[in-house]
Amino acid sequence: MPGAVPGPLAGEDAIENAAQGGLFRDAARRLRANRAARASALILIALTVLVIVGPWLSPHAYDATDWDAISQPPTLAGQHYFGTDPLGRDLFSRTLVGGRISLLVGIAATLVSLLIGVTWGATAGYLGGRADHVMMRIVDILYALPFMFFVILLMVLFGRHLVLIFLAIGAINWLDMARIVRGQTLALKHREFVEAAEAMGASRRRVLRRHILPNLVGVVAVYATLTVPQVILVESFLSFLGLGVQEPMTSWGALVNEGAEQMESAPWMLIFPALFLSVTLFCFNFLGDGLRDALDPRSD
Amino acid sequence: MLRYTVLRLLGAVPTLLLLVTLAFFLIRAAPGGPFDAEKALPPEIEANLRAAYHLDEPLVQQFVRYVGNLTRGDFGPSFQYRDYTVTELIATGLPVSFRLGLAAMLLAVLGGVAAGTFAAMRRNRPADHAVMAMAMTGISIPNFVLAPVLILLFAVHLGWLPAGGLGGPAHMVLPVIALALPQIAWIARITRGSMTEVLSSDFIRAARAKGLSDSEVVIRHALRPAMIPVVSYLGPATAAVLTGSVVVEEIFGLPGIGRYFVQGALNRDYTLVMGVVVFYGAVIIALNFLVDLGYAVLDPKVRY
Amino acid sequence: MALLDVRDLSVTFSDHHGRRRVVDGLSYSLDAGGSLAIVGESGSGKTQSALALMGLCGPTADVGGSVRLDGRELLGLPWPALQQIRGQRIAMVFQDPMTSLNPYRRIGGQMTEMLTLRKGLSADAARTECLEMLEAVQIGDPSNRFTQFPHELSGGIRQRVMIAIALLGRPDLLVADEPTTALDVTVQAQILRLLADLRRAMGMATLLITHDLGLVAGLCDEVLVMYAGRPAEQGPVDDVFARSLHPYTRGLLHSVPRLGRDPGRAPPARLQAITGSPPAAGDAGPGCAFAPRCAYRFGPCDEKQPEFAAVAGSRRVACHLESPP
Numbered sequence: 043m044p045g046a047v048p049g050p051l052a053g054e055d056a057i058e059n060a061a062q063g064g065l066f067r068d069a070a071r072r073l074r075a076n077r078a079a080r081a082s083a084l085i086l087i088a089l090t091v092l093v094i095v096g097p098w099l100s101p102h103a104y105d106a107t108d109w110d111a112i113s114q115p116p117t118l119a120g121q122h123y124f125g126t127d128p129l130g131r132d133l134f135s136r137t138l139v140g141g142r143i144s145l146l147v148g149i150a151a152t153l154v155s156l157l158i159g160v161t162w163g164a165t166a167g168y169l170g171g172r173a174d175h176v177m178m179r180i181v182d183i184l185y186a187l188p189f190m191f192f193v194i195l196l197m198v199l200f201g202r203h204l205v206l207i208f209l210a211i212g213a214i215n216w217l218d219m220a221r222i223v224r225g226q227t228l229a230l231k232h233r234e235f236v237e238a239a240e241a242m243g244a245s246r247r248r249v250l251r252r253h254i255l256p257n258l259v260g261v262v263a264v265y266a267t268l269t270v271p272q273v274i275l276v277e278s279f280l281s282f283l284g285l286g287v288q289e290p291m292t293s294w295g296a297l298v299n300e301g302a303e304q305m306e307s308a309p310w311m312l313i314f315p316a317l318f319l320s321v322t323l324f325c326f327n328f329l330g331d332g333l334r335d336a337l338d339p340r341s342d
Numbered sequence: 343m344l345r346y347t348v349l350r351l352l353g354a355v356p357t358l359l360l361l362v363t364l365a366f367f368l369i370r371a372a373p374g375g376p377f378d379a380e381k382a383l384p385p386e387i388e389a390n391l392r393a394a395y396h397l398d399e400p401l402v403q404q405f406v407r408y409v410g411n412l413t414r415g416d417f418g419p420s421f422q423y424r425d426y427t428v429t430e431l432i433a434t435g436l437p438v439s440f441r442l443g444l445a446a447m448l449l450a451v452l453g454g455v456a457a458g459t460f461a462a463m464r465r466n467r468p469a470d471h472a473v474m475a476m477a478m479t480g481i482s483i484p485n486f487v488l489a490p491v492l493i494l495l496f497a498v499h500l501g502w503l504p505a506g507g508l509g510g511p512a513h514m515v516l517p518v519i520a521l522a523l524p525q526i527a528w529i530a531r532i533t534r535g536s537m538t539e540v541l542s543s544d545f546i547r548a549a550r551a552k553g554l555s556d557s558e559v560v561i562r563h564a565l566r567p568a569m570i571p572v573v574s575y576l577g578p579a580t581a582a583v584l585t586g587s588v589v590v591e592e593i594f595g596l597p598g599i600g601r602y603f604v605q606g607a608l609n610r611d612y613t614l615v616m617g618v619v620v621f622y623g624a625v626i627i628a629l630n631f632l633v634d635l636g637y638a639v640l641d642p643k644v645r646y
Numbered sequence: 647m648a649l650l651d652v653r654d655l656s657v658t659f660s661d662h663h664g665r666r667r668v669v670d671g672l673s674y675s676l677d678a679g680g681s682l683a684i685v686g687e688s689g690s691g692k693t694q695s696a697l698a699l700m701g702l703c704g705p706t707a708d709v710g711g712s713v714r715l716d717g718r719e720l721l722g723l724p725w726p727a728l729q730q731i732r733g734q735r736i737a738m739v740f741q742d743p744m745t746s747l748n749p750y751r752r753i754g755g756q757m758t759e760m761l762t763l764r765k766g767l768s769a770d771a772a773r774t775e776c777l778e779m780l781e782a783v784q785i786g787d788p789s790n791r792f793t794q795f796p797h798e799l800s801g802g803i804r805q806r807v808m809i810a811i812a813l814l815g816r817p818d819l820l821v822a823d824e825p826t827t828a829l830d831v832t833v834q835a836q837i838l839r840l841l842a843d844l845r846r847a848m849g850m851a852t853l854l855i856t857h858d859l860g861l862v863a864g865l866c867d868e869v870l871v872m873y874a875g876r877p878a879e880q881g882p883v884d885d886v887f888a889r890s891l892h893p894y895t896r897g898l899l900h901s902v903p904r905l906g907r908d909p910g911r912a913p914p915a916r917l918q919a920i921t922g923s924p925p926a927a928g929d930a931g932p933g934c935a936f937a938p939r940c941a942y943r944f945g946p947c948d949e950k951q952p953e954f955a956a957v958a959g960s961r962r963v964a965c966h967l968e969s970p971p
Contacts, residue, residue: 186357186627187364190585191603191619195368198607198615275484282486282589283604295486302490302593306498316487324482331478465705544745550702551740552760552811553733555725562759566750642750642795
């Protein structure tokens with residue numbers, strides 16, 4: 043890092059951190075005041091705990107057949123709270139285990155898209171000029187491609203591997219993130235504290251890491267929260283088509299598919315997974331909206 | 343305008359080419375071939391088959407042949423439906439898919455713009471909150487959940503509408519709603535945002551000062567500028583509707599392109615899957631092109 | 647009977663921060679064909695007080711008091727009735743012609759719609775009338791202008807179009823809210839000249855909203871000075887200019903630059919600025935809102951709001967100096 047002087051940079055960090063602290067405190071206050079967002083966060087936490095702990099507490103394993111209860115409607119007595127499927131498997135356990143997969147895919151794939159999108163967008167925005175132009179032109183071209191069809195193609199061609207699902211979904215969702223992060227970076231680049239840091243001789247890498255990236259936290263958090271439901275949706279879509287996780291493992295999309303096939307004789311098979319999936323998507327969307335409003339100073 | 347149109351059309355060529363290239367090489371990189379299912383094929387027969395489908399040629403030659411055929415609208419033979427070309431299969435499914443998709447898009451735009459405008463005109467009042475909560479619900483219920491629930495409710499329990507299959511207009515009602523509802527919700531959210539902004543502008547107040555009523559103000563003055571963000575959403579909306587049509591056609595048993603696509607995917611019918619990807623990709627690219635021209639219609643300051 | 651009679655008008659905005667009263671206790675009346683200027687700094691509530699006449703303050707505003715047009719109460723009137731008043735009885739010219747014309751529509755459509763929708767004219771008749779009105783506001787080549795978009799016109803032409811639109815309904819009262827603020831100085835004079843001529847020709851009453859005392863003299867007979875949402879002083883323009891009763895008006899007059907065109911009066915030695923800045927609307931304490939900036943401030947000024955009381959002849963003023971409590 044030639045030319046970087048460690049001394050004077052300490053002060054400029056302190057000023058910036060103080061400003062950020064204020065921003066985030068305000069945002070946290072606004073978020074707490076938003077009842078819908080707060081309720082959504084609580085439901086999501088409860089749902090996550092239930093999905094992780096629930097299957098251990100359930101008396102039935104998700105892939106075990108109960109020969110005394112084939113296609114049984116929901117009852118409390120038989121301890122099949124959500125009923126069973128035609129193979130006598132407990133739907134409560136299956137819904138929760140499927141939820142593990144759906145949430146896991148949702149979060150993991152969001153992280154993949156975050157990693158690619160933020161790196162791409164921040165680099166393009168910070169470098170500017172020709173590099174920016176070329177990088178964003180690539181994003182434009184990729185934007186025009188029918189990505190869902192590509193993911194289906196990938197699944198068809200290379201098998202239905204969980205890791206592949208993460209990568210495929212993550213790889214198609216980074217474009218929006220890259221655009222948003224680039225826009226923010228461009229705006230930040232010309233703010234005083236970044237120019238001050240550059241004037242003090244900080245290297246590009248340092249400016250990017252110490253100043254640009256931390257200031258992107260807000261917008262990235264909003265966008266990540268809104269990406270999770272999209273990803274869960276894509277995974278469910280693939281599972282619904284039979285291209286997602288494979289039997290006996292399951293996910294909400296796969297369960298909805300099974301439920302749709304049995305809906306006249308066993309509507310509970312459709313209703314419970316559909317409800318879990320929709321409520322999860324609903325809460326993530328509400329939380330994301332709330333976060334966006336909270337981080338937008340104009341909304342006050 | 344003409345010059346822009348031509349330039350923009352030329353600009354779509356590399357995107358299309360990238361689409362074809364990606365799809366082609368992905369398929370060739372995949373493990374396993376289309377004839378894996380028929381395990382006991384004698385080697386000479388498989389060799390004949392490979393020759394018939396030009397799979398024995400070098401990769402580059404196959405690619406050039408494929409692209410060349412594409413320019414003549416020839417997507418090649420289907421691996422699965424041996425007697426049909428992919429072009430024929432797409433042509434068979436197109437009328438169904440086209441009707442379904444177009445009806446869903448129209449419903450989405452009309453319903454979404456109406457709901458969003460209604461909410462914006464009653465901003466921060468109970469009606470606004472109700473519409474926006476419904477929109478949030480709409481974007482949170484995927485079409486493959488909505489479709490079976492609609493069938494359960496309106497076909498199985500109430501018996502008002504047929505549960506699936508091809509037939510009269512009644513057969514299209516549920517599929518179109520299942521396909522359109524999430525898009526109605528998205529468009530309502532977008533419209534509410536842009537309409538709220540437009541309604542607070544000076545020229546709206548000036549129009550009110552002329553004695554125009556609320557609905558006259560919205561229809562004559564606010565709708566057009568408020569539609570611009572909606573128009574730019576049409577590209578993603580089309581992509582979403584085409585994707586959604588795959589499951590909706592499957593659930594309602596409609597013999598459209600999406601259904602062939604799913605069957606092709608499950609049967610490893612590479613040429614069919616690729617044909618649909620390229621075809622739908624071209625549709626989306628074409629629509630994005632129309633959207634750009636749409637800006638010029640809506641905004642007099644945009645002149646190409 | 648006066649054409650317009652405004653009594654104790656108040657405009658209050660409420661949001662989740664609380665309530666802000668931006669106009670308070672405003673009363674005036676205006677005869678048919680008369681002219682009144684409401685003068686005040688930005689934030690003095692003058693624009694909102696004008697919008698309130700036509701019910702245009704927006705859904706978050708709460709308008710109180712009374713506004714009577716020919717004796718008929720306008721506040722609380724249902725929308726369909728208001729739509730017959732707006733444009734046809736009271737018309738308005740807005741501050742910024744750049745943003746007050748719809749950028750997405752041609753000039754013609756924006757002009758004719760009021761005649762076809764509210765007055766039931768045929769498209770042809772409306773077009774003819776609009777072209778005549780464009781001539782009247784001295785716009786050359788009207789039929790070409792008709793098919794143009796606002797961004798194709800200059801600021802001055804746009805404001806002429808706005809004036810033409812306002813006059814189409816043959817209003818009894820024209821409200822002009824800072825009609826020249828957004829324009830070049832040379833264009834300003836032309837627009838003011840035009841407004842004065844049209845007022846005389848059409849015999850309509852004019853309410854001019856401005857921050858610039860310099861504009862008032864040529865255009866209006868009567869002036870009302872507002873400060874922090876409340877009336878400060880009112881009277882015939884010449885009297886107020888000759889001898890202003892409120893310290894704020896005096897401050898305003900001294901801050902207007904003049905080029906020795908008043909030989910009878912000794913020009914002030916130098917331009918004087920009023921020190922301090924006006925309170926944000928609705929922030930006033932119990933006393934006179936101007937007290938913190940007033941050079942003549944004494945005992946009661948901080949304790950009691952002065953009444954807007956009649957003094958000598960047709961003049962009124964809200965100051966403890968003139969009407970001691």
